Amino acid sequence: MTVKISSSDLRVGMYLHKLGGSWLKHPFLRNSFLLEDQNDIKRIIQAGIKEAWIDESKGLARESKQKPKQEQIEELTTEELPEEIVNDEPVGSMDEEIHRARKFCNEAKEQVKEMFNEVRMGKSIDSEKIVPIVGEIEMLIQRNTSAILSVARLKTHDDYTYMHSVAVCALMISLAHHLGLDEEQTRLAGIGGLMHDLGKALMPTDILQKPGKLTDAEFITVKKHPQAGAAVLQKNGADPEVIDIALHHHEKINGSGYPDGLTSDDISLLARMGAICDVYDAVTSERPYKKAWDPAYALQAMAKWAGHFDNKVFAIFVKSVGIYPVGSLVRLSNKRLAVVVEPSVDSLLKPKVKSFFSITAKAAIPVKIIDLATPSCNVTIEGPENPDKWGFKSLERFWL
Template structure:
């Protein structure tokens, strides 16, 4: 049986099913393993992870009376957290139209970020004017239809992750800033902060960044040093303002003080750094990496909600959910009718009634004629009853259904 427990209740002999935290918060290659050594237990306790899922059918159980939550209890807790408030995201272009523009913008953005990061590696200063122009282009696309740019930027191969992650977090920060009703100047600052938040990773060898196996303690420390390294790289650039510097330095802080590098607590963390923390984690866990495939978007939102009380600011996380949806574009969902579909586009005011392209019947396991349905017009007759894993159904190219774009060598970005 799966149970969620505090790491302080862990002991040798328990089977760890999953860590309740971002992949970059712990030094372990695999999330599922039998905890058999005191050294690994101590590494978990030192990592900042607060909770884990254990499988009592494969290892020791928690003692009677110890606090634990079953999957059903966690699901109820998360559902209450997510379904709160209304979405407010006007669009001026259809997903289909904006995807075509966003595809070209993603390719240009990747080239620009590769060039910019390359200049940083050679010791050159960042061209802030060039960064601003790129942020403006991304901002315009997000204004027309946030789902297109945000979802396309998520579809990256593991070897282009470092660059496209910056583009994706830029788009997410812009959408979140607008959801929080910040000024246009602050929206631009948020976008620039997203684009440059991981600049410190340029100082980390590719062999560590792209290592497919378990990181050593020294390698894990090197990864965790990237916020300070990034801040050091750009702190003397007069064209980069304090907001960008702050997000670069503090996007791995957590509201409970367990983050890094300064273990800030609550309101010691700025609004923009709190925004950066949410956007960074979402794109990281939805993206394929050398050591792990990305989670489905809807599953990622669900996981983040499980961690959110200690990890993220609640107001910021709620706003983020409203900006991308409980079932973000690209999510595989099951409808009450038994049909499977991929989420195409969010509804302007309802988190639970997106447009969905149905294409498969779950019970008979057979394809059906593809059809786009608007769940907001079918209230009481059809609804989403759950998330599904594309891997469980062997749908490896699900993105083609919602984007309409054939992949090229596994990547949409040339």
């Protein structure tokens, strides 16, 4: 039987079924586990979590109303803890939220790097450091989804794997919201996104950092990262859903993926989400052997890959990142090329853009901001354009 108790009544030996309050504060890799360490209880209280559900069939039952020992009261009382202020600042302009997202990404990237290094050295995952990143990403998504998704897309060669982890985490959470998943599934999707490529920590670095395309033999080695990651997560007591995302994010609906060659319904929803978020972030990132694809162009291309993704989930993914994500190059009905700089609240098809190039004159023109959602505006987007075709580089300058 599960019962709700105050966090200050938690004791070693109880089986934690679920933590109360917003999951943004949760410091653990897993949600349900046997409390074996007094420090875990301390962490719960320090995270500002006031209530928890315990499963009395799997561990100690509630204590009868006896008072905790005096020395524990000081450590465990929640009353004096200030109400944690999450997301307290008012949401700023697009520029301000992009600035906030950049600052966060730089810090998060370092923490993910540390986690990879620790796993490489055979150490365990420091969930207290890593899991709060997922909560912060959730908070940034609530503030301004486009800002965090666009910033996380930008990577350098050196930090690719770490920023990719942050980006996939953000994409997973945003997709989970659009799919209407509950808080717990959303949290698992986020953690799974952050950890999905952890197995790469155990792959030879010369292959991972190879500046060119991989040979067949090297590719066979890299293909072992899902199992390697799943094993690390298993060892660290991660939730089965998180392990599943790491193990199956390279599966394809038609059965041609790896490592298990699973088909459609045998791939869990979270793993199907992982496959989409992983590929989208990989193709829209610059790699030593390929240029970054334009985001809107990537969505259009991915939609044509038959048998790779779950079509229904993909359609919702497109909505979650926006049909024309920030940074996309688009062709306007007034024969101009423009870069999407801010989504519209009302319509995915009518973002704010900066036009900068005349298609007819084939020449740059003075940059002009156009809000396509303004009722008086009769300019529309005709479709995405491939920046390579036009020889454009660093379109980021228009929105970053």
